Amino acid sequence: MMKDGFASLNHPYMKWCSVILPIKGFIENSLIEWESKIVSIVFLPTCNLRCPYCHAPHLVQTPNELESIPVEAVIDKMRQNLGWVDGVVVTGGEPTTHKQLDVFLRLLKELGILVRLDTNGTNPQTLKNLIARNLLDCVAMDIKAPLQKEKYALVSGVPCAIEDIEESIRIIMESGIEYEFRTTVCPSQLDGDDIEDIAMTIQGARRYILQAFRPNHCLGTEMLKVEPYPQEMLRGFASRAGKYVEYCCVRGEEGKVLQRNW
Numbered sequence: 276m277m278k279d280g281f282a283s284l285n286h287p288y289m290k291w292c293s294v295i296l297p298i299k300g301f302i303e304n305s306l307i308e309w310e311s312k313i314v315s316i317v318f319l320p321t322c323n324l325r326c327p328y329c330h331a332p333h334l335v336q337t338p339n340e341l342e343s344i345p346v347e348a349v350i351d352k353m354r355q356n357l358g359w360v361d362g363v364v365v366t367g368g369e370p371t372t373h374k375q376l377d378v379f380l381r382l383l384k385e386l387g388i389l390v391r392l393d394t395n396g397t398n399p400q401t402l403k404n405l406i407a408r409n410l411l412d413c414v415a416m417d418i419k420a421p422l423q424k425e426k427y428a429l430v431s432g433v434p435c436a437i438e439d440i441e442e443s444i445r446i447i448m449e450s451g452i453e454y455e456f457r458t459t460v461c462p463s464q465l466d467g468d469d470i471e472d473i474a475m476t477i478q479g480a481r482r483y484i485l486q487a488f489r490p491n492h493c494l495g496t497e498m499l500k501v502e503p504y505p506q507e508m509l510r511g512f513a514s515r516a517g518k519y520v521e522y523c524c525v526r527g528e529e530g531k532v533l534q535r536n537w
């Protein structure tokens with residue numbers, strides 16, 4: 276299948292895809308990014324939001340200053356790792372800002388591996404389309420704040436269409452595929468009431484993860500002075516949120532990607 280299929284290195288789509296989909300980061304394997312799986316991670320540039328706590332400011336603001344990795348090099352490496360890597364996480368930035376994301380995901384699926392998409396949920400139509408075409412095995416969606424216009428804009432750094440966020444949540448919860456919602460909890464933006472509010476919005480969700488804010492490499496320099504919540508306090512928030520969802524826990528510093536090649 277792989278030799279003559281869509282994901283063949285000689286396929287004309289491969290080089291075309293490299294031109295239109297600039298991959299800015301690739302981690303060959305991670306044991307912590309997708310629970311109980313060994314995965315590769317692909318970082319795509321640009322984002323429509325400007326969250327002040329964002330840890331990928333270069334990727335979001337000045338991606339052209341970062342070198343691109345050819346799609347064929349990533350696919351080739353993934354093919355070499357078939358058999359011991361379970362899947363790939365496509366993250367960003369915001370991957371759905373790329374019109375040709377579906378082409379890339381299809382190349383990955385042609386390898387026979389699992390694919391997870393990380394998204395901020397601002398593009399429900401793309402999400403719906405990718406799920407309907409069986410290009411995703413899992414979606415991890417950030418919910419930045421309670422679904423109120425002002426609050427969401429504060430945490431996202433730009434105005435956001437709340438109805439799009441609501442629609443993405445609905446699509447994901449009805450999709451039947453694996454998913455998780457997650458919120459980065461920064462003391463200058465969110466408190467326990469906000470987390471409970473978000474949990475009520477996703478009532479019945481399978482998995483809701485709270486991520487500790489970390490004051491380093493932030494897009495907004497004012498965030499560097501913000502003291503993170505103690506882990507114990509985050510656990511308290513998770514326990515409140517856990518009343519509304521099937522599973523809620525805190526993922527601290529140990530749960531995120533610690534090394535990048537950019």
Ligand code: SF4
Pocket residue numbers: 322323324325326328329330331335367368369395
């Ligand atoms: S943290 Fe915010 S700005 Fe950064 S990539 Fe995610 S959605 Fe975009």
